[in-house]
Amino acid sequence: MNDGEAPDLRTRHKQATREAIGAAALRLAIEQGPNGLALVRVNDIAAAAGVSPRTYNNYFSSREEAICAFQADRARRLGAALRSRPAEEPLDQAITAAVVGHFTTPEPDRAGLRMIMSTPELEGEALKAFTMAEGPLAEAIAERTGTDPARDLFPQVTAAAVAGAVRVAGRCWLSPGNTDPFAAVLRRALAHVLPATRSDGPHEPPRETQG
Amino acid sequence: MNDGEAPDLRTRHKQATREAIGAAALRLAIEQGPNGLALVRVNDIAAAAGVSPRTYNNYFSSREEAICAFQADRARRLGAALRSRPAEEPLDQAITAAVVGHFTTPEPDRAGLRMIMSTPELEGEALKAFTMAEGPLAEAIAERTGTDPARDLFPQVTAAAVAGAVRVAGRCWLSPGNTDPFAAVLRRALAHVLPATRSDGPHEPPRETQG
DNA sequence: CCCACAATTTGCGCACCACGCATCAAATGC
DNA sequence: GCATTTGATGCGTGGTGCGCAAATTGTGGG
The missing domain is CATH 1.10.357.10 (Tetracycline Repressor, domain 2)
Known part of the structure; x- marks a missing residue:
């Protein structure tokens, strides 16, 4: 059912960060509505997720990818x-x-x-x-x-x-x-x-x- | 079969420009191969199509869109x-x-x-x-x-x-x-x-x- | 417990791109 | 022919993706 049990602490943290960024991106996108996607800046997503903008870009290479993660x-x-x-x-x-x-x-x-x-x-x-x-x-x-x-x-x-x-x-x-x-x-x-x-x-x- | 006969000269030229840009974009993309898409610059596409970069961006808002037009x-x-x-x-x-x-x-x-x-x-x-x-x-x-x-x-x-x-x-x-x-x-x-x-x-x- | 090693985060800088705005040229309608 | 409409072009700006190197943090061995 679950493949690869022992989740390394690093791996877990990585996964959590990814999910946090994705969730933040989706939340901000919802706040701005379908016509305001351009207003969802990378800085906002990173800030909402508690990471640096560079780190965000380390996980996703576009806002859309993050929002749909x-x-x-x-x-x-x-x-x-x-x-x-x-x-x-x-x-x-x-x-x-x-x-x-x-x-x-x-x-x-x-x-x-x-x-x-x-x-x-x-x-x-x-x-x-x-x-x-x-x-x-x-x-x-x-x-x-x-x-x-x-x-x-x-x-x-x-x-x-x-x-x-x-x-x-x-x-x-x-x-x-x-x-x-x-x-x-x-x-x-x-x-x-x-x-x-x-x-x-x-x-x-x-x-x-x-x- | 064909809806809207009289193709305005302007409309025809617009269509031709669009097709020229699309064709140029696709040709350049083929030249660079699947892994070199980032090397297909907007300037190159515009130059190959014989229009200004600004005009390219007037027809398409991304390289991908132009290539797949x-x-x-x-x-x-x-x-x-x-x-x-x-x-x-x-x-x-x-x-x-x-x-x-x-x-x-x-x-x-x-x-x-x-x-x-x-x-x-x-x-x-x-x-x-x-x-x-x-x-x-x-x-x-x-x-x-x-x-x-x-x-x-x-x-x-x-x-x-x-x-x-x-x-x-x-x-x-x-x-x-x-x-x-x-x-x-x-x-x-x-x-x-x-x-x-x-x-x-x-x-x-x-x-x-x-x- | 401490240390060397690996992986991740972060800051900085660069090249590129999408787009608004103002301007110019060409086509259209009268 | 002339006024108007429409597309083409140049320029400037804000924003983005990513390479690079230093700092930070987790991992494993002595």
Whole structure:
């Protein structure tokens, strides 16, 4: 489950610093709103995180990267989440369970997500984060289905489709008037792409309705 | 087919300038290789395009944006390409034909695509471009299927899945040892996500092999 | 407990870049 | 032809990313 137990004191402190900078950056970005991203200066982020500006730049090479660090780190672990599902579980159920569990514990911060999704530059960075997750996810899918990723596009394409569904679900969850929990929206979105992962029967595309 | 005929002389010159800058930027980036993106200075791009550095910055606000402008402009028209397909065509066939026709006329430049896909910063920009295409594409899908995008996630999710498939197909096409034309790879990739768009029969996930 | 070694933080400086502003030239409309 | 609109250019400024070297702090051996 956890790989590499003994966290060196140095490593722990490094991780804490990274998270502190990321959290400070996200908080300041939220304060300024989607149109005031340029007003979030590096000095402010560093000061809010209690480090020097140079140290900030030692961890991140752009404000966007710092602000989206939390999302990026989370996305990076998606492949491991799928691997932790029981091997007997059908692929679509395993993916759904892994994704839902991975992106709803804890329930994501609405303000932070909205900030990221409604700011073009940040959305680009979040996109990069999701794409980084596709590689490990595709590997996990290939391993689970016994597919050779070098000869079959199925794992990569499925991983990309899943990542896209998660992204769309995020947008939908944030849309005004939506009352469903994130998990429900995620399931609905995934249901549209996961039927392609089964070859054992017909699929009735779910035509759900949303408030 | 073409909306807004009379291209104003000014507009034409503007478009030409934009394309010149984009082409120059891409050419210089290819010359420097994936690891030398930082060596592509704004001054060089402007000089190669025959404009002043200030003018360059009037069209693009980052080197990455300029380098990927061609891809971005192409991706932006994907929705229109789908709309131009006959309405009787089934959705999956229409999408396949639209995507294949749109991304293979002309056959994309291998060097440029490889440069973009193998440079993290450029890949991020290309990602943004693909995502920009998802909106119009989802609209076209919704229109074709008579679906309300505000109540059903199907158009957006499908658009995202298609965009992801195109991206994966691009990577595969560029992978060393691949000999298939881009159109073939695109069809294989799309075949993995488009079965979800049909509810009229069973789908045998194509287990193709690739060299 | 003390010391040598390694890793991290920090300050400084430089090159570069995005962008606002004012100006100039060219195209457009009358 | 002339007034106006629109894009191109030059200049100045604030801000950023990063290389470099010194100071600070954690780590392991005697």
